[in-house]
Amino acid sequence: MTNQTETQASAAIKVEDLVTHYGSTRILDHVNMQVNTGEIMVIMGGSGSGKSTLLRYMLGLHQATSGSIKLLGHDITKISSQEMDDLRKNMGVSFQGGALFNSMTVGQNVCLPLHEHTTLDENTIQIMGRMKLSVVNLGGFDDLMPAQLSGGMIKRAALARAIVMDPKLLFFDEPSAGLDPVAAAELDDLILRIRKALNTTIVVVTHDLDSTFRIADRITVLDKGKILMIGTVEEVRNSDNERIQSLLNREARHVEINADEYLKELTGQKE
Amino acid sequence: MIDKIVLRTFTEKLGKTTLRGVEELGYSIALLVESFYWLLFGFRRRQAVKLPPIFAQMMHIGIQALPIVTILAFAIGMMLAIQGIATLKTFGAESQVVLGIALSVTREFSPLIIGILVAGRSGSALAARIGTMQIAQEIDALRVIGISPVRYLVTPAMVAMLIMLPSLTFFADLVALLGGGVYSSLELGMSLQAYADRTIEVLKVEDITQGLYKSLVFAVIITLVSFVNGFSVTAGAEGVGKATTRSVVLSITYIIIADMVFTFFLTH
Structure with missing residues (x-):
């Protein structure tokens, strides 16, 4: 069923054979995945699984060693920086800590993409900014500075900035990190509402299981830089893969120690 | 055995430092080229450099520094007069102090002191912010x-530095000359009018432009060092502190070395 959907639906994001390195360490190892238009794909995995790295490469923040990443049909490993800038007008990103510009008010933060990329007059920009702030339940907060907001409000303001250009692709890095369960659930609802309203393709990187099961259409499970599984919520839940089950049941990882490698590590000879 | 380890550690450290130095030099040059690219051709990519951030930086780098620049420049002018008169007295040539003050202020002290001041005041702020x-x-x-980020952050700061550093240097020239004049007139009984006339007589346009050229080079150094260090921060709040300190120390070091090289070529 999933394969059928995949071939029928058009791919908004297609990652093919992606290999990336940090220094000499390989972080992502031949990653292949596809996110269909209008779909919410959750990328999950334990710490150090490479999920945040995968997101950063999808955002075009680093140059891959090999492989391709196609966003809306454009291979971002090959296009010029100008084409990438144009493509970015169709992308919105909500970073883990919000990444609001601290020297600007919430309203200025939300309106920044409009100021930079459109020739709309100031009044229209202000109205559009306030509209997006009310979408995330922050109406009337536009004159506050980011430092005056709570953690949940910062994330919602960052989301308002991410959707201000009505992007086709929306990325979230750990949306529920640092939030209480109620605020996290509210943010999940917001993500679902935005998808419904804008038919945006959404990629969420998280390790929060509750949130994953609430919002995901499909889930990509990463482990040690490799894809363990891509499937629907049910498929992932019913998987008999040991690593996936330990992730779902929050079991501690069993670390296998290779005597030779451990010795090399201790003597500083590790490649 | 221990010798071997020490040698290996030393060689590794030297190699890493050299590599980092070369890397930072390359990065600085790329940043310099890119910041001018955005200034000249940004509009072609619909990302023109905007004036408000340039003015904001000019306010911070230049206008807000005026009180401290006035105090420093006046004190330096006086200090040069005190030293000059005391030294020249031994030769009975106190009246030559005007020449000494005029040349050392315009060619050397103003650009150098302003460079160091701006590196400490605005360079550190830039590195910490970035x-x-x-x-x-x-x-x-x-x-x-x-x-x-280069168009949005680096170019406005670069333009503001390139405008404000020479402006502050010229302002410091005038204030320092006044400081020297006040002390000289008190000590030598020379009128301020006579001091001013004599200063204009001995000063050539090249003396002033030499200082201004230096300040342009210092402006580029401060901006690049601050941004390279700011952009390279990775390790939290402690990293920001380290980058800020490093950027101030490196800026001042490069300014003094550049000043020496500049002075050598301009006086030969």
């Missing part, structure tokens, strides 16, 4: 919004 933005992922946020 470092904080880096760890809060604000730089990444700029990039994913499709705004070049």
